[in-house]
Amino acid sequence: MTAAAPAKFVEPRYGESLFRKSARKFRRDRLGMASLSIVGVYAVIALCVKIGLFATLDAATTPVGRQHVAPGQTYQHILADKSVEERTSWFGTDIRGNDVGLKLIYSIKQAFAIGILVAFFSVLIGVVLGAISGYFGGKTDDFLLWVYTSMSSVPYILWIIAISYAFGKGFTGVVIALSSTFWVGIYFNIRAEVQRLKEMEFVLASESFGMGKMHIIFRDIMPNLTHLISIFLSLNFIAAIKNEVILSFLGLGIAGEPSWGAMISSARLDLLAGKWWEVTGATILLFILVMAFNLFTDSLQDAFDPKKVG
């Protein structure tokens, strides 16, 4: 008889915080760990690009020779002294003769930069406003709720178009546009959770011996939001990456630098002519990252949801 313990069962340890217990539970989750390591590989590549180890912006935007070289094909490259060199392009080249492989790798850094910044700013705004709104209530809550309702009644793609016209196309515009639309959902969720928490007896207990309001928000309420915050961070990270692709595809996103969206956008006509490698490469890298990150988020949710932590 193979009496294997249930996969999610974690035996108790004394004096262990809920966070550590959840982390231990997460480490047991094989799919979660596998997806985390894929995300980790992406992250390491993004970091190396950022510090300039390889695939710098220069390298990615300097033509290496002929246009539209198919992956694995050998072509003749004319050097400065007019001599001819045989070269093999492993990932193909685009319409300008830039190396698709370098563009793909550079785009990983773009995706991570946008994902991290947007997740950070949107969660920061959403959590701070949500906590204020939920805890203080009254006129402050009415005003913030009005802002929330107004924001969420505008179709978000219109809002993003307006922002990117106002701040100009490019990286900063995308980050501002996405952060300023993504916080609303977080705000509403955090507000509801804070309203629930502030009626909990442990908050009343703190009030009963005179703990200050700010102290209560930071000591009693915020730590009980960590599971929500970590889930929103990861959800918004991946949502930002996907939206950057959509925006760049529509011509509203990053311009002048490679990104997966810009690559798909500029190569979509090449696809009709049978030049498949640029679109395919960007799509596969995006797909793997989104897939791995979604699986990671699922496992994170399983491990950190307090209702599932025994």
Next chain:
Amino acid sequence: MSDALLEVKDLKKHFPIKGGVLRKTVGQVYAVDGVSFTLMPGETLGLVGESGCGKSTLGRTIIRLYDVTAGEMKFQGKDIAYATGKGLLPVRRDMGMIFQDPYASLNPRMTVAQIIEAPMEVHKKGAPAERKDLIAELLEVVGLRAKMANRYPHEFSGGQRQRIGIARALILQPKLVIADEPVSALDVSIQAQVINLMMRLKDQFKLTYIFIAHDLAVVEHISTTVAVMYLGHIMEKASSKTLYANPKHPYTRALIESIPIADPRKRKPPEEKKTLRGDIPSPITPPSGCVFHTRCPIAEERCRVEVPALRDLGAGGEEHWVKCHLAEPPGETS
């Protein structure tokens, strides 16, 4: 009485009901509607009543978790009903509160030591090392082990958590402890342990309790005085012994009769029992006259019209306050 620990006079707590787009006040919940009592040091006042009668609201208003709507409150001779800021210090420091749900009253992200230390931090009591010793000592006093201080609430049972809650309420050495249904969320076998602990602590720390419960049987054991509440009013208040032996208010009588009796030979036949009809009316639109007349088995015409006064019908120098037109003082016959 100047040596009273707590004097409450005609205390009212109404919650406004907001409605419509502009959040106008469209009504009031009369949660506590004119409550008066005096609490002497060393007394244990049991507050009893059905759910929704305002007993928890009264407790939370006394410890000023809620603002007072009207009335007076004096704690150790100081006016606390409308105090703010520094004026609230005697309340915050010298009153402690024990809560109902031991699963909700401890922050799940803090260790037991952090939870019990928080009141000392707020009131800047003791150096960190002293605090640690105090916590260890108090944990032993409430029946836990000192080394449990570094564990988290989810590692404890309901009864153990309630002991932690009690330790937190006592760490500042309060004069008055308000216990809001401290045992109603616990198993019956644990209830007795916690009540015995509270009685022991009362002697050890010279505490005064306001003990809120919906269960008369629980209150009988621990209280010196019992007050029965109904729809925001105190209907009857007397020493525990008198109230149980000689209830004068029809509501109290109905409550006492509803306590199950284990011995079938002592049970009354069902037709003799004056069980209450219907539900407790809404505190938004309380009945006219005596608030209990809609469910009272002996109500008369004037109960519908006239609000009864809280009268002292005690015999032999003992207080026995009753809020009923029809209750008779001893000796007189109707």
